Amino acid sequence: MPDGLEEIEMPVRCPACGNNTLRSVRWLKAHLQLGCDTCQETIRLDERGSRDAILDAEKSIARIRRRFLDPS
Ligand SMILES: [Zn+2]
Numbered sequence: 001m002p003d004g005l006e007e008i009e010m011p012v013r014c015p016a017c018g019n020n021t022l023r024s025v026r027w028l029k030a031h032l033q034l035g036c037d038t039c040q041e042t043i044r045l046d047e048r049g050s051r052d053a054i055l056d057a058e059k060s061i062a063r064i065r066r067r068f069l070d071p072s
Pocket residue numbers: 014015016017018019036037038039040041
């Protein structure tokens with residue numbers, strides 16, 4: 001059942017201008033790079049640290065889902 005948790009938006013910090021660009025966790029999982037909303041710099045999402053952060057967010061969502069949404 002879709003619960004919308006993957007639509008939660010995460011800020012991604014641009015290394016060039018320092019501004020945050022918001023994208024949903026679902027979007028971040030499906031893309032390898034994004035364009036900064038402010039300066040159009042390409043921000044890579046496939047570097048190890050970036051991937052880890054996205055996976056951490058996904059794990060947190062799974063925990064929230066188990067804790068609050070699943071019938072026990
Ligand atoms: Zn930027």
